[in-house]
Amino acid sequence: MFRFLFNYKKSRPKLASEAFRKGDFETHKKLHSPEHIGNEPWHKTEQGKYIGQAVYGASDGIVTTFAAISGIAGASLNPKIAVIVGLANLFADGLSMAIGDYLSEKSEREYIRAEKERELWEVEKMPEAEKLEVKEIYKRKGLSGEKLDNLVDAITSNKEIWVDTMLHEELGLFEDDTNPLKSAIVTFLSFVIAGFMPLIAYVFASQGSFLAQNQFLLSCVITGMTLFFVGALRQIVTGVKWYKGGLEMLLVGGLSAAVAYMIGWLLEKVVRIPTL
Incomplete structure (x- = not known):
């Protein structure tokens, strides 16, 4: 199942990276043939643009x-409070995260656009100075003479x-055609x-006594x-092996939950929170 999920529409560089790690020289060589390089889609697909937001949004959620x-379970509070706090936290934090993602993406796009306009103006108004800057950039990379x-x-x-060269090499900026609104929606939904x-x-x-009696345990399993x-x-x-990524996420999430449980438990003992 995981192999199916993680092998759909893999890019040529990703396949080449896997072949390199496995020592598969023939596949690596084939992926660097003219027909493969020429057919490489250099821009992300519409779906692929938002995979990062979906994964990290789901992780945080x-x-x-x-x-x-x-924390509520640790404090031995009424399970109904878990539903209220959980849902309130879910939608409030999800909305906050989506808005933050939207504003961040929008601000970055506006900044890059402004810098691109400035570079274009400089190229048109001061071409010799800008040409000298390009020369200096690649001179520092080790080129010289006729090649430079x-x-x-x-x-x-x-x-x-x-x-584009000035944006990338001088300012370290790269344009991204990701839609900030779509990015925010993907983040919120995930x-x-x-x-x-x-x-x-x-x-x-309420659908069964087993569910009612083992709510926190079942929640832990799910x-x-x-x-x-x-x-x-x-x-x-990230390219990390799927089982390593899964175990890392399980460890981080479990640790966070354990800390929250212990804090709830301690507060219930020290403050004597009434059982509602």
Whole structure:
């Protein structure tokens, strides 16, 4: 199942990286043939643009919700409080995270756009100075003589490439066509969907005595499975092996929940929180 999830539409560089790690020279060589390089889609697919937001949104959602539930369980409070606090936390934090993501993406796009306009103005108004800057950039990289001059001439012969080179090499900025609104929506939905997992046993507790009597235990089991699954999905973004990503996420989420549980337990003992 995981192999299916993590092998769909893999890019040529990703496949080459896997072949390199496995020592598969033939596959690595094949992926560097002219036909493979020429057919490489250099831009992210529409779906692939938002995988990072979905994975990290889901990670935050499930950890924060489960931590809140664990604190309530540790304090031996009424399970209904877990539903109220969990849902309130889920939607409030999800919305806050989505808004933050939107503003961050929007601000970054605006900043890059402003810097690109400035670089374009400088190229048009001070071409010789900008050409000298390009030359200095690649001179510092070790080029010199005729090779350096030819490269500078090639770059500065195309205004778009020239401006992009200044953005990348001088300012360290890279344009991204990700839509800030779509990014925010993906973040919110992934946060809410994954964050709801720890609440399932509580929300449906009235459907059976077993659910009602083992709400926190079932929540732990469901959350553990979801944590591992979401952590495994990080392989799409980070390239880490899926089982390592799953175990890391399970460990981090479990540690956060354990801390929250202990704090709730200690407060209940020290402050004597009334059982509601």
